[in-house]
Amino acid sequence: MSRTIDPYxxxxxxxxxxxxxxxxxxxxxxxxxxxxxxxxxxEVIYSISRTTIREAxxxxxxxxxxxxxxxxxxxxxxxxxxxxxxxLTSFSEDLLKRGIQPGQIIRSLNWVDAPxxxxxxxxIPTGTPLLRIERIRLGDNIPIGLQTSYLALSPEQAISxxxxxxxxxxxxILQEKFNIIPSEADETLEVTLATPEEAVLLxxxxxxxxxLSERVLFAQNRKPVEYVKILYRGDRYQYFVRLTR
Amino acid sequence: MSRTIDPYxxxxxxxxxxxxxxxxxxxxxxxxxxxxxxxxxxEVIYSISRTTIREAxxxxxxxxxxxxxxxxxxxxxxxxxxxxxxxLTSFSEDLLKRGIQPGQIIRSLNWVDAPxxxxxxxxIPTGTPLLRIERIRLGDNIPIGLQTSYLALSPEQAISxxxxxxxxxxxxILQEKFNIIPSEADETLEVTLATPEEAVLLxxxxxxxxxLSERVLFAQNRKPVEYVKILYRGDRYQYFVRLTR
DNA sequence: CTGGTCATGTGGTCACTACCAGTTAGATTA
DNA sequence: TAATCTAACTGGTAGTGACCACATGACCAG
Numbered sequence: 001m002s003r004t005i006d007p008y009x010x011x012x013x014x015x016x017x018x019x020x021x022x023x024x025x026x027x028x029x030x031x032x033x034x035x036x037x038x039x040x041x042x043e044v045i046y047s048i049s050r051t052t053i054r055e056a057x058x059x060x061x062x063x064x065x066x067x068x069x070x071x072x073x074x075x076x077x078x079x080x081x082x083x084x085x086x087x088l089t090s091f092s093e094d095l096l097k098r099g100i101q102p103g104q105i106i107r108s109l110n111w112v113d114a115p116x117x118x119x120x121x122x123x124i125p126t127g128t129p130l131l132r133i134e135r136i137r138l139g140d141n142i143p144i145g146l147q148t149s150y151l152a153l154s155p156e157q158a159i160s161x162x163x164x165x166x167x168x169x170x171x172x173i174l175q176e177k178f179n180i181i182p183s184e185a186d187e188t189l190e191v192t193l194a195t196p197e198e199a200v201l202l203x204x205x206x207x208x209x210x211x212l213s214e215r216v217l218f219a220q221n222r223k224p225v226e227y228v229k230i231l232y233r234g235d236r237y238q239y240f241v242r243l244t245r
Numbered sequence: 246m247s248r249t250i251d252p253y254x255x256x257x258x259x260x261x262x263x264x265x266x267x268x269x270x271x272x273x274x275x276x277x278x279x280x281x282x283x284x285x286x287x288e289v290i291y292s293i294s295r296t297t298i299r300e301a302x303x304x305x306x307x308x309x310x311x312x313x314x315x316x317x318x319x320x321x322x323x324x325x326x327x328x329x330x331x332x333l334t335s336f337s338e339d340l341l342k343r344g345i346q347p348g349q350i351i352r353s354l355n356w357v358d359a360p361x362x363x364x365x366x367x368x369i370p371t372g373t374p375l376l377r378i379e380r381i382r383l384g385d386n387i388p389i390g391l392q393t394s395y396l397a398l399s400p401e402q403a404i405s406x407x408x409x410x411x412x413x414x415x416x417x418i419l420q421e422k423f424n425i426i427p428s429e430a431d432e433t434l435e436v437t438l439a440t441p442e443e444a445v446l447l448x449x450x451x452x453x454x455x456x457l458s459e460r461v462l463f464a465q466n467r468k469p470v471e472y473v474k475i476l477y478r479g480d481r482y483q484y485f486v487r488l489t490r
Numbered sequence: 491c492t493g494g495t496c497a498t499g500t501g502g503t504c505a506c507t508a509c510c511a512g513t514t515a516g517a518t519t520a
Numbered sequence: 521t522a523a524t525c526t527a528a529c530t531g532g533t534a535g536t537g538a539c540c541a542c543a544t545g546a547c548c549a550g
Contacts, residue, residue, distance in 0.1 A: 013503080049505045051506085055503085069513090071512030072514085
């Protein structure tokens, strides 16, 4: 990561500056609760306008790296374990962050007609063809979740089992192959008990408590793209969120 | 809500404009997926600069009311049931939004010495006095959660049982009496089973599944203020989050 | 009919300028 | 000494002006 702003770089300047500042925080060059240079000082240091400085700082504030105090200065947030705040992460990204090796077993991958309940959530007519993917999610090779995804894709936009095999991250495939960028999701969490089939697949006793997550994923244009249902083993999974006002 | 910008109003203009635009969306004057006037048009309509217009729109985009498409325009998001996105809400606000009548029974309210585990989460020395509040939370008069809060307050900053009786919202008391504004929280969710005592209090069978939430609340200056543990009845509570990238 | 070009409208980025609103520390005053 | 004032910081709000990147539709050439 460079230490100066390159005006010929394709990246916008506020973006470059944000990276530089983030780096200084992550490297520990700037310690928690200490102030960073004032906006007017940064203006001189990096030879860019205050508008741009503020835009860079805005980003870092929203991401939880910095906080401002009117009249006093801008300060480094005390670092928490989780870097990004309430970020939308895929299952595999999520586990990697916790230092657990993600893995998966694909149980099936096929086209189905949208059931009424799911069609409603995806805001499409009942019966529209959807790509359904059933997977067992593994953490360090032990089952921790049972995941069923329904993707609203056009028939041309096929995803093969080998596509999935590679990265494992469905979100990366959506982004790279179809230019669908996951940008928002609504998620509910509740508690249920394992049915006999679920118990077998997750290698737990029947009736063991599970965390049930249902998520609807939206693309850039706020169109619903995916409906996912995940059953997590209660004894192996903890859900984390950072909430902001 | 006024329909024009008042330069003498104490509220900043971008704030006033955001309110006006939000109102038009909520009133249905601007329909989902339709475009709103361009930034240059709004400049003329409200006689304020594009800088300010963009700041107002930025807020609404982050709150999920609008989305932008480069080169095409700014559009109204399809409205979801929940208005604000991933907002930090108190228990009572949360229930009210769902149309459930919140209630509570205060089981105890007293000062205790911080146990090691909690002291660590609140980033204070073990043994520091903390205000502990134990409550049974009710929804439409049926128990749905068992809540234990530990508040890092100075001994002068007392909260009495009658304070709590009134609003019921601890967050409002913190804000109004002590100028502590809840601005961020880290929360984990997991599954457990009810112990005999918990079962009695929540009026459920022993061993019934519960949703266990642990939350650390931070104030404006990112200092930890409260540690809360809530046990939700699995059959009566569903947790909702909106995630953003 | 097809493909390219181009003008125009949109949001995105950036600089410069000005003034307002809290905070703080040092000078001043009672 | 203690309270007050003030100047010099800090971030917050706002206007103006410029140019870039992307989308779209009208037009034209093949």
